[in-house]
Amino acid sequence: MLSKDEILRLNLFSAEIRKATIHALSTAGSGHIGGAMSMVETLAVLYGKVMNVDPQNPHRKDRDRFVLSKGHSGPSLYAALALRGFFPLKELETLNQGDTILPSHADRNKTPGVDFSTGSLGQGISMAAGSALGARYMGNSYYTYCILGDGECDEGQVWEAALFCAQHKLDHLIAFVDYNQQQLDGSVEEVCHLGDLRLKFEQFGWYAQEVDGHEVSQIYEGIRKAQGQTGRPSMIILRTQKGWGCEYALAQPICHHLPISKEIEQQEIERLDREIEEMKRGMA
Amino acid sequence: MSYKGTREAFSVALTELATIDERIVFVSSDSLKAMRAVAFAEKFPEKYIECGISEQGSVDVAAGLAACGQIPFVGTYAGFLTMRACEQMRTFVAYPNLNVKFVGINAGLVGGEREGVTHQFYEDLGILSSIPNVTIFTPADAQQTYEAVKASIEINGPVYIRAGSGREEDIYPAGTPFAEEGFRVLRDYGKDLLICASGFILNRVIASAELLQKEGIHATLADVNILQNRSPEKLIELLKKFDRVLTVEDHNVNGGLGSYICTLACEHHPMYVERMGLKDTFGESGGAEELADAYGFSPENIGKQVHKLMERGR
Structure with missing residues (x-):
């Protein structure tokens, strides 16, 4: 279980990730803010507590791997990586510009700390499966974590991978679905209802849990339980809200991709700074 | 070392490679038998990765394995690779230049004999010709396929090897290397x-x-x-x-x-x-x-x- 201080620390990390993400997106002028925001707490738990990674040696062989299957949410991953020291924070201001190391979608060719290029939806989970299988050849020395979007679960390949991971008993694979209920054309329910995702993965042979995706303690507990599994892969359904932690995004009917002005950035950062101050007072 | 036709030649070369290089694995899309690779799977059960009939998933699983240091060979029907899993080959293997080898069987009219249009592929080379980083080998018979498989691991990046039905006429004498100059x-x-x-x-x-x-x-x-x-x-x-x-x-x-x-x-x-x-x-x-x-x-x-x-x- 996380201590109260650790929870505070990870909430602070989440707020810092949000600030850095909004700053990057406003520099670019627009971006996929909704999905970038909804997975922030999971990134904070992974990069702030769980994952064995070394910013000074991003290619270390025994590092844990991360696959951002919903590759369009790259900006908050970049913020987490920059805050962990994989590259200077200043790089975030080059998001999606010419010659950047931070393209809109995650790219292993360009970004230190990014293990897999993603962006075309429905495919990351198969690569994560390959990565988890690869761990076996190295004595199961690492875990592979993968975040999928809910909308991309429309893709048939996700379910090819769901079968494969169970068949191969990939217990060093821990996947998440960021179930924020929105995709480009509308709500997930309206576009292509996913039904009971937890039950679906269970029936595919996974150990499946459902947690509040904005509660770091629940995410952490979910990961700990998943790490305790043997002989089956784990799925953690993150109940989230698209745009969470950015009032501007939350106020839009659909916040998948939005313009972000400097004024909006200022308002959001001021609000996040106030939250950070409150949290710090709580720590003291 | 004996084989008849391009498929068996692939399998024999793969088995020999796996004997000397522990990074070699075979990714199957329910294609182990079609690739004549049963003997490989018996000799190296832990190196045989069965994905079932799911070419798109198979190619991305191979990408994941390659990103973690393995050298996966994905072998199945040429069109199921280059058409059904084309985007996976392009974006997730070729773009990051991952070390995945592809072997496409039933390539060509003659390669897909007696199976008809669904299993006969004469577009594979055109598709791959427009994708950067992919090296395309077109061996003319079994002996050259054997050599092509061996030569493919000298290249650090994706290679596509075109194979046929297994009934190709032998042209090359044993020991003829795969011509590097093309x-x-x-x-x-x-x-x-x-x-x-x-x-x-x-x-x-x-x-x-x-x-x-x-x-x-x-x-x-x-x-x-x-x-x-x-x-x-x-x-x-x-x-x-x-x-x-x-x-x-x-x-x-x-x-x-x-x-x-x-x-x-x-x-x-x-x-x-x-x-x-x-x-x-x-x-x-x-x-x-x-x-x-x-x-x-x-x-x-x-x-x-x-x-x-x-x-x-x-």
């Missing part, structure tokens, strides 16, 4: 024209060159075994010795050998070109020899095209 001259009868062939109709092209020789047309015949070669200088040198070239391939005339040679000729040494292959048509089910004849690959018909080519510009 072609090998098999007949040098003279300078009347150059004939470039690729793939499993090579026996028919050789027969045609021999017939033409008797008729007084002195051709040089090259087997082109690497398409879109990044270092085509030697092939360009060869082209420069001629003013006519015929290309013969068991593939659509667009995108494969014909297109490759046309591009080199246009850019370096303009000359008269005839392309033989599938022209604006699909194939059909039938016996290999019967099909090859019906679609224009008889030695006599190849000779006819040469005569036509010899008339051009005169």
Whole structure:
């Protein structure tokens, strides 16, 4: 279980990730803010507590791997990586510009700390499966974590991978679905209802849990339980809200991709700074 | 070491490679038997990764394995790889330049004999020719397929090896290496024209060159075994010795050998070109020899095209 201080620390990390993400997106002028925001707490738990990674040696062989299957949410991953020291924070201001190391979608060719290029939806989970299988050849020395979007679960390949991971008993694979209920054309329910995702993965042979995706303690507990599994892969359904932690995004009917002005950035950062101050007072 | 046909040749080479390189794994899309790789799986059960009938997932699983240091060979029907999993090959293997090897069987009209259009693939080379980082090997028989598989791991990046039905006629003697320069001259009868062939109709092209020789047309015949070669200088040198070239391939005339040679000729040494292959048509089910004849690959018909080519510009 996380201590109260650790929870505070990870909430602070989440707020810092949000600030850095909004700053990057406003520099670019627009971006996929909704999905970038909804997975922030999971990134904070992974990069702030769980994952064995070394910013000074991003290619270390025994590092844990991360696959951002919903590759369009790259900006908050970049913020987490920059805050962990994989590259200077200043790089975030080059998001999606010419010659950047931070393209809109995650790219292993360009970004230190990014293990897999993603962006075309429905495919990351198969690569994560390959990565988890690869761990076996190295004595199961690492875990592979993968975040999928809910909308991309429309893709048939996700379910090819769901079968494969169970068949191969990939217990060093821990996947998440960021179930924020929105995709480009509308709500997930309206576009292509996913039904009971937890039950679906269970029936595919996974150990499946459902947690509040904005509660770091629940995410952490979910990961700990998943790490305790043997002989089956784990799925953690993150109940989230698209745009969470950015009032501007939350106020839009659909916040998948939005313009972000400097004024909006200022308002959001001021609000996040106030939250950070409150949290710090709580720590003291 | 013994094998018959391109599929068995693949399997034997794979097994030999896995014996000396622990990074080699085989990714199957319910294609272990089709790839004649059962003996490999028996010898290396932990290196045999079965994905079931899911080519898209298979290619991305291979990408994941390669990103973690393994050298996966993905083997299944050529079109199920290059068409169904085309985006996976392009974006998740070729773009990050991952070390994945692909072996596509049933390639060509003859390669997919008796299976018909759904299992006969004459577009694979055209598709892959437009994707950067992919090296394309087109071995002409079993012996060259064996060598191509061995040669593929010398390249740190994606390689596609075109294989057939397993009933290809043997052309090359044992021990012939896979030509690094991307072609090998098999007949040098003279300078009347150059004939470039690729793939499993090579026996028919050789027969045609021999017939033409008797008729007084002195051709040089090259087997082109690497398409879109990044270092085509030697092939360009060869082209420069001629003013006519015929290309013969068991593939659509667009995108494969014909297109490759046309591009080199246009850019370096303009000359008269005839392309033989599938022209604006699909194939059909039938016996290999019967099909090859019906679609224009008889030695006599190849000779006819040469005569036509010899008339051009005169």
